[in-house]
Amino acid sequence: MGGNFNLRIQAGQIMQQRTITFIGGGNMAQAIILGLLKQGYPAALLGVSDPSAEKRAYFAALGLRTYTDNLSAVAEAEVVLLAVKPQVLTEVCAPFAALDFSQKLLISIAAGINTARLAQLIPSVQAIVRVMPNTPALVGEGMAGLFAATQTAQPDRDFAAELLSAVGDILWLKDEAQMHAVTAASGSSPAYFFLFLEAMQHSLIEQGLNAEEARHLVQQAMFGSAKMVLENPQLDLATLRQNVTSKGGTTAAALAVFEQQQFQQTVQQAMAACIARSQEMESQC
Numbered sequence: 001m002g003g004n005f006n007l008r009i010q011a012g013q014i015m016q017q018r019t020i021t022f023i024g025g026g027n028m029a030q031a032i033i034l035g036l037l038k039q040g041y042p043a044a045l046l047g048v049s050d051p052s053a054e055k056r057a058y059f060a061a062l063g064l065r066t067y068t069d070n071l072s073a074v075a076e077a078e079v080v081l082l083a084v085k086p087q088v089l090t091e092v093c094a095p096f097a098a099l100d101f102s103q104k105l106l107i108s109i110a111a112g113i114n115t116a117r118l119a120q121l122i123p124s125v126q127a128i129v130r131v132m133p134n135t136p137a138l139v140g141e142g143m144a145g146l147f148a149a150t151q152t153a154q155p156d157r158d159f160a161a162e163l164l165s166a167v168g169d170i171l172w173l174k175d176e177a178q179m180h181a182v183t184a185a186s187g188s189s190p191a192y193f194f195l196f197l198e199a200m201q202h203s204l205i206e207q208g209l210n211a212e213e214a215r216h217l218v219q220q221a222m223f224g225s226a227k228m229v230l231e232n233p234q235l236d237l238a239t240l241r242q243n244v245t246s247k248g249g250t251t252a253a254a255l256a257v258f259e260q261q262q263f264q265q266t267v268q269q270a271m272a273a274c275i276a277r278s279q280e281m282e283s284q285c
Contacts, residue, residue: 016159017045018105021077023070023092025050025059028109029083031137035166037062038140049073071095074104079159082108082118086281089113093121101125105156107163109133111183112281114176115149127152129160132182133167135190142168145182147175180282184274192270197222 043063056066067073204214
């Protein structure tokens with residue numbers, strides 16, 4: 001696969017156009033669809049199968065094909081994107097076992113379901129790409145880890161990369177086992193950041209600021225800090241931290257408390273717990 005690499009597709013750069021059906025119309029499917037439409041992907045080539053009449057009406061208003069029957073939806077698709085919860089994936093895929101998937105690309109964003117299991121569920125499938133996206137895809141700033149099964153042809157890998165790049169950055173993985181680390185690093189991590197901001201906001205409210213003022217302060221600080229990271233790739237994260245920290249100053253006082261409370265160890269333990277749960281989910285599917 002040429003090793004790990006990042007790829008960001010700019011507007012109008014999606015070269016391949018295939019008929020895509022999303023099985024499930026939740027937030028992540030919506031994010032990908034809106035990203036594709038924003039880049040000019042033809043709505044007529046997109047379809048969604050979902051039991052919710054409200055969701056189907058939403059997608060139909062965007063010009064997409066909608067379905068209540070997954071089999072009918074899949075029959076017309078060149079690419080099938082599984083966007084359902086992992087707990088129901090086996091049930092959803094069971095009827096597909098009788099279909100011919102040999103000419104279809106299967107993309108799954110279901111957490112904890114590996115490519116070997118997907119191949120068991122749909123024996124005729126040849127091209128499989130597993131993806132771990134994250135919720136910032138909803139604002140076009142997602143981060144997705146991708147892994148392709150060995151038999152997946154290069155054009156299918158390229159298409160999956162272009163598809164996910166419509167809503168953010170991507171990282172190809174050499175080893176599917178690394179998907180657990182991706183889950184901890186980007187799949188779940190937006191919640192870590194939100195928790196940290198929430199704690200800062202509450203602290204500022206205790207200092208007399210109102211909720212709106214406190215949120216304004218912390219969210220802009222977060223945005224600016226993230227931009228400094230992105231725009232200074234030559235600086236490691238420790239250097240960026242040190243550049244803010246004057247000896248004996250206010251930042252040093254705050255960081256000292258984090259160190260006393262074993263902040264780094266806590267983060268490592270939290271990420272390890274995330275990875276362990278991801279591994280457990282995979283073993284149960």
